[in-house]
Amino acid sequence: MQHELHTDSNLSISDFTKDHGQDLLIHVPEEFSFTENYSHLSTATNESLYTLRNGMIYKAIAVGQEATIVEISDYDEHYMLIRFVEEDQSISPALRTGVAQYVYDWFDLGTDLAPFYKMAAQDPLLQQAVVSFYGLRNMGIPDxxxxxxxxxxxxxxxxxxxxxxxxxxxxxxxxxxxxxxxxxxxxxxxxxxxxxxxxxxxxxxxxxxxxxxxxxxxxxxxxxxxxxxxxxxxxxxxxxxxxxxxxxxxxxxxxxxxxxxxxxxxxxxxxxxxxxxxxxxxxxxxxxxxxxxxxxxxxxxxxxxxxxxxxxxxxxxxx
DNA sequence: TTCCAGGTTTCCT
DNA sequence: AGGAAACATGGA
CATH class of the missing domain: 1.10.340.30 (Hypothetical protein; domain 2)
Structure with missing residues (x-):
């Protein structure tokens, strides 16, 4: 299966994250648009597992027996910001890493979309889609x-x-x-x-x-x-x-x-x-x-x- | 009421 | 292996 995946499994999540005070920055690939993914999430009617507010995503995430609520937002061209919103909660290293891993997986940040866009540009069904939705990731369901x-x-x-x-x-x-x-x-x-x-x-x-x-x-x-x-x-x-x-x-x-x-x-x-x-x-x-x-x-x-x-x-x- | 919806199972060659 | 029929249920 590995040969079919578009991701590099030799890298670990720590290669894509860095601390930002109590919060966490997670690196996003070049073919990424926070707005486009946010807009995809907003198409869900009556969604019960996340909340969108003021351009930010709020979601409870469980890692093993621990859980926390995060706020995910656009940070800059290269990063998204993950904020742990519960003020006096101490976040264990395992939870921190697990949350980063979850978000990375959820947004499918590991896939290099360049070859897809190259292929799609020549495809009658896809060429309009990849222009209209440039930067959209296959937002998944990790669990x-x-x-x-x-x-x-x-x-x-x-x-x-x-x-x-x-x-x-x-x-x-x-x-x-x-x-x-x-x-x-x-x-x-x-x-x-x-x-x-x-x-x-x-x-x-x-x-x-x-x-x-x-x-x-x-x-x-x-x-x-x-x-x-x-x-x-x-x-x-x-x-x-x-x-x-x-x-x-x-x-x-x-x-x-x-x-x-x-x-x-x-x-x-x-x-x-x-x-x-x-x-x-x-x-x-x-x-x-x-x-x-x-x-x-x-x-x-x-x-x-x-x-x-x-x-x-x-x-x-x-x- | 009819038809359709992000189909699956069961039963049939 | 592949195809038709039966199945269940809310919403427009």
Whole structure:
């Protein structure tokens, strides 16, 4: 798998961060626009896991058993600023490093987008996208359980309702950190959900019974170690990783690729069945009907190793 | 009421 | 392996 990743794994997070008093500066690559990523985040309706205010991002982040609330903002051309907002909280070195790692992963700062932009400039579907959204990163979901849940919740329902379900799930079973009287939520842990019953999830407003089963089953697989990021990363390629995921009830090809794209960061992950992707292609090419799968395969023939970024950029047209 | 939504499972050649 | 049918549920 390593040969497929666009990142340099020999570097550690400390190579990208520096202290700024109590706060932290994190280095951003050249092809990066804070505004563009902020604007992407602002398209989420009814998001329960972060808050946007005055150009700054507020989010609770857990690292092991610790957690804190951070404020992320644009600093200068080369850095973002991560501020630990809880005044009298002492931040352990492990938490500090973990937060930096999380933000680095969340914004996918390790990917060199130059080759993608070069390819996209010649691609009829992508050339407009990469101009319009220059500096946008594939903002991911670093936590595997969260990524799988979000995939499952989003299956075959409109996105607005998916956000409603996620909020109910988070606010019933997640943990809230309080700052200035406002709650900042951590996504429920697999450990928490693994012990619940379908009835308990249903009582929390998770109206689709099948989804409840899938959420609990996958939580148990993660808790008992059957399913992990390490296991998936050891797959030789996307196809094999997909096989590992699709074995699980509730995870089909779409969810598998969605998770491989947004959590495992596999460049070739490609949720080709995604109705949003279809609508976006239809929009960009001014088509009367949604493209067929065969047509999409043709259109994406030149995207090798950038399928996931291409998809992410095309989605951006939908909002 | 009908149709659609960031699909998956089941069942069928 | 690949394809059609069944399935579930809220919102427009």
């Amino acid at each position: 595997l359980y969260e990524a799988i849940c979000w995939g499952i919740l989003g299956q075959q329902i409109n996105l607005g309702f998916a956000y409603t379900l996620k909020r109910r799930f988070v606010e019933h079973f997640g943990q809230a950190l309080i700052y200035n009287g406002e709650s900042y939520w951590l996504f429920p842990t697999a450990e928490t959900i693994a012990t619940l019953t379908v009835d308990e999830l249903a009582a929390a407003g998770m109206t689709t019974v099948k989804k409840c089963e899938y959420l609990i089953d996958t939580a148990q697989l993660i808790v008992n170690g059957t399913l992990s990021k390490d296991e998936l990363l050891q797959a030789t390629d996307v196809k094999q990783a997909e096989k590992l995921l699709v074995k699980i009830r509730g995870i089909g090809p779409w969810t598998a690729h969605y998770v491989l794209m947004r959590c495992l960061r596999m460049p070739s992950a490609f949720p080709i069945d995604d109705v949003g992707l279809h609508n976006s292609i239809k929009h960009v090419l001014k088509m009367d009907a949604k493209p067929t799968k065969a047509h999409i395969l043709e259109l994406s023939a030149g995207w090798s190793l950038w399928e996931s970024y291409a998809t992410f950029y095309l989605w951006r047209f939908l909002y």
